[in-house]
Amino acid sequence: MATTKYWKVWLTPNLLTKDVDNDYIAEVSTSKQTLRNEDIAQRIVDEGSEIKYDTLLSIINQHDRIIREAVCDGYSVLTGVGQYSPRVTGNWIGKSANFDPSVNKLTLDMTLSKDMRDALATVGVEVLGVKEGGGASIGLVTNTLDGNTDGYITPGDDILIEGAKIKVAGDEELCGVYFVLRDAAEETIHKVERRLTQNNPSRIIARVPATLEPGSYTLRIVTQYTNSGSTLLKEPRTIEYELPLVVS
Secondary structure, three states: OOOOEEEEEEEEEOOOOOOOOOOEEEEEOOOOOOOOHHHHHHHHHHOOOOOOHHHHHHHHHHHHHHHHHHHHOOOOEEOOOEEEEEEEEOOOOOOOOOOOOOOOEEEEEEEEOHHHHHHHOOEEEEEEEEOOOOOOEEEEEEEOOOOEOOOEOOOOOEEEEEEEOOOOOOOOOOOEEEEEEEEOOEEEEEEOOOOOOEEOOOEEEEEOOOOOOOEEEEEEEEEOOOOOOOOOOOOOEEEEOOOOEEEO
16 A cells, blocks of 8 residues: 555664664654544544534544443444453453452453555655664563553552663752652642652652552653663753553
């Protein structure tokens, strides 16, 4: 199929090949805004739909609600975008083990539909270069409770953050590890107040604040760290994880 759209990607060091200096992975740029149901309804109107915006938005929200109810009832749901399949994560010890919410989590697997796979076949990739920030980046976050890297985190437990030049250092009050909940244009910021269990240039172990409510968070590190011994950046550098971290 002909390429009609493009994803812009940044290159960042591949943390899984620690012995290779010139190995990178691609991160899709998230500079574009997140589209919500309101935006989807407006796009349908802009395409010439005779259905009013408020009616469209109501139908789209109802569509989402029915999918949520169906998967909560145990159904697998197939749409034009993908198939949503219920899954329970975590280990079960013994044949008579019961569900333990501190270990087991309810989640969904998503498999792309044929229409979505065909659509992706029309997308090209534009490499923007190596990500800015002096090589500082967050490459991987692991939930230490279950060892998963799927983005789900547990309030009150630790996460392992791996990256490059991520050590929290500096006298500025802003320096630290944050979880940022975005709601439209507003941000609710939660700073990690507990001492970091590990705080190295490539690895940080931080305690997820127990007060985090369910939602999708951005992991943010603010630091003045450099590789130049005791020399610090004059202004703190902000590093954000490209993938959302989810409290369910």
